[in-house]
Amino acid sequence: MRATTQPGIEDLYREHALGLVRFALLLTGDRVAAEDVVQDAFLGLHRHWDEVKDPGRVLAYLRTAVVNGSRSRYRRHLVARRVRPEPLAMVQSAEALVLAGEDRRALLAAVGALPRRQREVLALKYFLDLGEQEIAAILCISRGAVASTASRALTALARQMREES
Amino acid sequence: MRSLEDELREAYRAVTGTVREQDLPGLYEQRARRRRRSRFSAFAPLAAAAAVMVAVGFGLVMPELLSAPGRPAAPTAIPATPRTTPPFMIIVNTPNARRPLVVVSAATGRTTATVAVPRKGTVWFDVAPTASGTRFIVAATPLRGGLCNPTYLYMLTLSASGVPASLRPWTVPVVHAEIDSLSASADGGTLAFVQTACRGPDQQIGIIRGGRMKTWREPYPLFADDLSLSAGGSKLGYAESAVAGRGARVRVLDTGSAPGSATAASTIVYTYPAAGRAPSAAIGPDFTTMYVSWLTGYVSWLTGRDTFHLAGYRIGADGVQGTLFSRTMPGEMVSLAGGQVLVWDPGVSLYLVDPVTGKATRIRTAWTNAWGIFW
Numbered sequence: 001m002r003a004t005t006q007p008g009i010e011d012l013y014r015e016h017a018l019g020l021v022r023f024a025l026l027l028t029g030d031r032v033a034a035e036d037v038v039q040d041a042f043l044g045l046h047r048h049w050d051e052v053k054d055p056g057r058v059l060a061y062l063r064t065a066v067v068n069g070s071r072s073r074y075r076r077h078l079v080a081r082r083v084r085p086e087p088l089a090m091v092q093s094a095e096a097l098v099l100a101g102e103d104r105r106a107l108l109a110a111v112g113a114l115p116r117r118q119r120e121v122l123a124l125k126y127f128l129d130l131g132e133q134e135i136a137a138i139l140c141i142s143r144g145a146v147a148s149t150a151s152r153a154l155t156a157l158a159r160q161m162r163e164e165s
Numbered sequence: 166m167r168s169l170e171d172e173l174r175e176a177y178r179a180v181t182g183t184v185r186e187q188d189l190p191g192l193y194e195q196r197a198r199r200r201r202r203s204r205f206s207a208f209a210p211l212a213a214a215a216a217v218m219v220a221v222g223f224g225l226v227m228p229e230l231l232s233a234p235g236r237p238a239a240p241t242a243i244p245a246t247p248r249t250t251p252p253f254m255i256i257v258n259t260p261n262a263r264r265p266l267v268v269v270s271a272a273t274g275r276t277t278a279t280v281a282v283p284r285k286g287t288v289w290f291d292v293a294p295t296a297s298g299t300r301f302i303v304a305a306t307p308l309r310g311g312l313c314n315p316t317y318l319y320m321l322t323l324s325a326s327g328v329p330a331s332l333r334p335w336t337v338p339v340v341h342a343e344i345d346s347l348s349a350s351a352d353g354g355t356l357a358f359v360q361t362a363c364r365g366p367d368q369q370i371g372i373i374r375g376g377r378m379k380t381w382r383e384p385y386p387l388f389a390d391d392l393s394l395s396a397g398g399s400k401l402g403y404a405e406s407a408v409a410g411r412g413a414r415v416r417v418l419d420t421g422s423a424p425g426s427a428t429a430a431s432t433i434v435y436t437y438p439a440a441g442r443a444p445s446a447a448i449g450p451d452f453t454t455m456y457v458s459w460l461t462g463y464v465s466w467l468t469g470r471d472t473f474h475l476a477g478y479r480i481g482a483d484g485v486q487g488t489l490f491s492r493t494m495p496g497e498m499v500s501l502a503g504g505q506v507l508v509w510d511p512g513v514s515l516y517l518v519d520p521v522t523g524k525a526t527r528i529r530t531a532w533t534n535a536w537g538i539f540w
């Protein structure tokens with residue numbers, strides 16, 4: 001009889017690391033910090049692997065860990081010892097800006113100026129394409145708060161873009 | 166006409182497209198890169214001219230003045246620290262791999278011994294050399310668990326040939342926290358450390374002396390790193406992170422002060438340039454010289470666009486008293502190896518830098534890709 005096995009941590013890393021690093025890049029604005037945050041998320045999962053009861057929740061756990069890790073990157077010197085990104089590092093990243101193109105610079109700058117939670121909601125909604133319920137679970141806020149935060153963020157962006165033009 | 170939401174999606178895709186799957190490091194590879202350490206307690210264990218030992222005996226050294234965009238500052242009248250290096254490097258490989266400590270002869274570049282971790286389920290992760298050059302406080306922690314894990318401390322004593330003579334529990338064999346950035350006094354009787362937040366956001370800076378622990382609180386969002394303990398253990402230098410509105414700093418803490426706020430117990434001896442990132446610092450055991458480094462430019466370990474700045478200063482009770490040199494070169498962090506400055510560019514090269522002129526010599530060693538080099 002062949003035993004069934006669950007995917008190992010390495011399999012999960014291969015499957016999800018790229019998307020999570022990209023997501024973390026939007027939150028941290030820094031490539032190295034993003035990789036470190038994702039690394040810590042997987043190591044945290046590894047530490048509690050035996051306690052995982054619902055494998056279907058693993059990705060949600062990792063996303064939550066990435067959000068929390070991105071928030072605390074300043075205080076965890078093990079996470080980002082060699083990196084001290086500025087709050088608006090995403091819009092200061094030369095490589096990212098060049099590749100993003102001229103047309104998007106103003107928009108990215110406006111996103112970078114938003115409050116942290118608004119940036120998180122936008123990244124979860126428009127990069128990961130998650131629904132309000134999932135976003136609410138990841139950020140530990142209500143579904144209504146997700147909707148209102150997204151609305152306020154888009155309003156602020158629209159206002160900023162109008163002023164830019 | 167595209168909606169704002171569509172524009173946002175496209176902008177996100179463009180930015181995140183800079184991250185490609187083939188560029189991602191492996192799951193464990195990245196952890197190794199992140200926690201790399203190089204540190205040396207900066208005491209000359211051998212009066213012999215180890216600069217010669219390194220240049221000749223090493224047999225792996227390629228004397229080479231690095232091409233440096235910034236010309237090193239002219240030497241001042243400040244006496245040079247004796248240019249000596251300790252006889253043995255301790256190499257820590259990726260902790261996840263549960264590999265032993267490796268003892269490497271600085272004279273030959275050859276491995277003289279390996280040291281297995283004595284406690285099952287733990288891994289080596291940090292080392293604090295002492296002045297003797299043959300005694301090291303070494304730390305192990307459980308691989309599984311978190312920042313609340315205990316740290317097991319041992320005193321590793323090497324023979325003159327680099328073979329372990331003993332590995333015994335240190336004065337305080339267990340610290341009930343994961344401590345890091347270890348630095349030892351000359352005799353190995355005092356150990357300084359930082360304790361990353363286990364419960365709560367604040368970090369602790371601590372020393373253990375005479376079997377007793379004393380800690381100072383480094384309030385969030387500040388954190389300390391790169392500890393340098395003076396020979397007698399009375400002063401503790403450290404690099405303090407930047408926060409919004411100001412750059413990173415080097416502080417010197419009076420270890421005789423009462424426990425409490427690290428800020429209150431310390432003085433600022435150096436402030437990094439505001440645009441500088443990744444501050445690193447090393448202070449000599451007599452606290453008369455200090456070496457600092459930082460990065461400028463876009464952070465990218467893949468493209469290597471960072472510029473590494475290195476500067477040496479003479480310091481006193483009031484802070485910087487004179488500049489020894491200031492230059493740019495390849496690198497990522499600075500520490501001390503005997504009387505010389507050690508610059509490590511992990512995975513690439515190791516350099517010994519003259520403490521007065523800033524002249525750098527590249528060391529050909531097989532261990533540049535190690536997780537930690539303690540010399």
